[in-house]
Amino acid sequence: MSLQNDLLLKALRGEDVSRPPVWMMRQAGRYLPDYIKLRNRYDFFTRVQTPELACEITLQPVDQVGVDAAIIFSDILVIPQAMGMTVLMEEGKGPLLPEVIKNQADIDALITTEVEDRLSYVTAALSLTKKELNNRVPLIGFAGAPWTLLCYMVEGKGSKTFEKAKQFCFTQPELAHALLQKITDVTILYLKAQAKAGADVLQVFDSWSGMLSPHDFKTFAQPYLIQIADAVSPHAPVILFPKGSWYALTDIGNSSAAGIGIDWSITPEMARKMAGNNITIQGNFDPAKLLTSPTQIKKEVTEMIDAFGTTRYIANLGHGITPNVPVDHAKAFVDAVKEYSRK
Amino acid sequence: MSLQNDLLLKALRGEDVSRPPVWMMRQAGRYLPDYIKLRNRYDFFTRVQTPELACEITLQPVDQVGVDAAIIFSDILVIPQAMGMTVLMEEGKGPLLPEVIKNQADIDALITTEVEDRLSYVTAALSLTKKELNNRVPLIGFAGAPWTLLCYMVEGKGSKTFEKAKQFCFTQPELAHALLQKITDVTILYLKAQAKAGADVLQVFDSWSGMLSPHDFKTFAQPYLIQIADAVSPHAPVILFPKGSWYALTDIGNSSAAGIGIDWSITPEMARKMAGNNITIQGNFDPAKLLTSPTQIKKEVTEMIDAFGTTRYIANLGHGITPNVPVDHAKAFVDAVKEYSRK
Numbered sequence A, B: 001m002s003l004q005n006d007l008l009l010k011a012l013r014g015e016d017v018s019r020p021p022v023w024m025m026r027q028a029g030r031y032l033p034d035y036i037k038l039r040n041r042y043d044f045f046t047r048v049q050t051p052e053l054a055c056e057i058t059l060q061p062v063d064q065v066g067v068d069a070a071i072i073f074s075d076i077l078v079i080p081q082a083m084g085m086t087v088l089m090e091e092g093k094g095p096l097l098p099e100v101i102k103n104q105a106d107i108d109a110l111i112t113t114e115v116e117d118r119l120s121y122v123t124a125a126l127s128l129t130k131k132e133l134n135n136r137v138p139l140i141g142f143a144g145a146p147w148t149l150l151c152y153m154v155e156g157k158g159s160k161t162f163e164k165a166k167q168f169c170f171t172q173p174e175l176a177h178a179l180l181q182k183i184t185d186v187t188i189l190y191l192k193a194q195a196k197a198g199a200d201v202l203q204v205f206d207s208w209s210g211m212l213s214p215h216d217f218k219t220f221a222q223p224y225l226i227q228i229a230d231a232v233s234p235h236a237p238v239i240l241f242p243k244g245s246w247y248a249l250t251d252i253g254n255s256s257a258a259g260i261g262i263d264w265s266i267t268p269e270m271a272r273k274m275a276g277n278n279i280t281i282q283g284n285f286d287p288a289k290l291l292t293s294p295t296q297i298k299k300e301v302t303e304m305i306d307a308f309g310t311t312r313y314i315a316n317l318g319h320g321i322t323p324n325v326p327v328d329h330a331k332a333f334v335d336a337v338k339e340y341s342r343k
Helices: A007-013 A033-041 A044-049 A051-064 A078-082 A104-108 A120-133 A146-155 A163-171 A173-196 A214-220 A222-232 A246-253 A268-275 A287-291 A294-308 A327-338 B007-013 B033-041 B044-049 B051-064 B078-082 B104-108 B120-133 B146-155 B163-171 B173-196 B214-220 B222-232 B246-253 B268-275 B287-291 B294-308 B327-338
Strands: A088-090 A094-096 A139-144 A201-206 A238-242 A259-261 A280-285 A313-317 B088-090 B094-096 B139-144 B201-206 B238-242 B259-261 B280-285 B313-317
Touching (some): A007 A201, A033 A051, A051 A120, A051 A327, A078 A146, A120 A173, A146 A201, A173 A201, A201 A222, A238 A280, A246 A259, A246 A268, A280 A294, A287 A327, A287 B163, A294 A327, B007 B313, B033 B051, B078 B173, B120 B139, B139 B146, B139 B173, B146 B163, B146 B173, B173 B201, B173 B214, B173 B222, B222 B238, B246 B259, B287 B294
Parallel strands (some): A280 A313, B280 B313
């Protein structure tokens, strides 16, 4: 059966749309009262690993905010976990990986087989959500990018500088590339399994790519993003989101990726100029603007779409929605896109 | 008496130099064992407010690392403090301002008179350091940019998003501009006093400007940076460092500022192209590279100077040096610039 709302897929194919599709990064989660109720009852990995809970959380913003796509509730660190690393998640504190990757032996010890089995809770959640969505809107699957996962696997936690991860890459590039390739191989299998389980679109989050210089991005991030896009695109359109890496827009624009996410540190005009016309741009509303007022949000969203145009564009935030956003403000963001009409 | 080493001033005037000048942001501090000894004996504000201590810390990297300029040991938050706000500094934890700016009354209550008197410990430290330097190298004074100071004054502490500060600006722009103008007025007086006390160059740190979109930067950051550059430039050359705001390079390049600092998220070629040839570019080595090895540091520094060229360029990091950098690695950075010779 075909999708009732396939705006997202049309936008990613560059087809004509009456208005851009809209969804919000981190739309399933923390700002929604119904999510907070579940968070108070189940710990993080229970929510992620129980298909019924992940499905329920995924559907909340579709039902309550009216987005044009669902994105599966999960976490980028399920990959390091499936590869055998311990990942601890303390509510509101960020992740902790107590045993970090330091040498060849640590890399050799990573598990790369039966990843689909080890992550069957994600594919089960996708299948269940696909069924529950009943073709209302497309379902987005996702994974963390190899560079961003390396950051956590080497640094062991969030960081302002990720200087341990960088030191590892800069002083032991062969080891870094071995690790990045292992993550890439596993991620490709994982994303293909997500497509098979029902994901219509796949997004790759390179949350920390902007901490790399253009040269280092080309060395440690871009080749692996491109590998993933090339391998996975035949199965579902891929959106790459190398946050902060505006300098990579031209290269990514020429890749097999169907879409590229951008944050708000670049104008729509400059982003389009750099990315070219063969890729769909997704973004780039500053989530802090969701703290203003529904009226102001609608005004600024309209200006954003005016600037990006309606072709090859997906309205989204430039980063995840933050916990303090009132639900009616999130709804104003979505409604503004839905009410947009070309002059 | 004239300076024995005036490379920095020459570079800021666009004059021909045999090699670029070099200094490092945060060069006075945390990675130096002699600094750590003082830190263990005196608390933060004692170190900042005692001219003899500030002078001693300022001279350490000149004597021990061989940089081409001294930058006075101080903090950007001395301005909110001089304006009457409480600023707490817990070692290794970042600043805390327990009573934040929320409304017009809070702004009205800020002190803007006798700022030079209230900050006489900084001018005393500059005079003493100028004397102790004995014209070996230029002395750099500095201040925080109005937008970055607003971030702390409204948010009350460091933040990943500074969303309270942004919310304040986006929802109450008149109040935000009133606050930014007050900070600007005080900062101009403060920087002029620094020049009078012996600062040869003045740098303005806009550490959080990159969190703003190009449009919001032009609204809440750039006008105040330009006001400061215009008012202070007749007294000493000004370097503006709007970290992360690569998109502003062209506008700043056309301003009265003598120099612009950049981080490593832009190539030297792109930075020069955007900034034009009428401003000196300062940067942009990734501080994490200082964790590699002296050999690798020297190789990459040479490549960086090759790319920037020796004209209208100041070799520096793209952000502050981090505590884990070995002193001989910092020295390798400086030595590599000093040993650079044009092919």
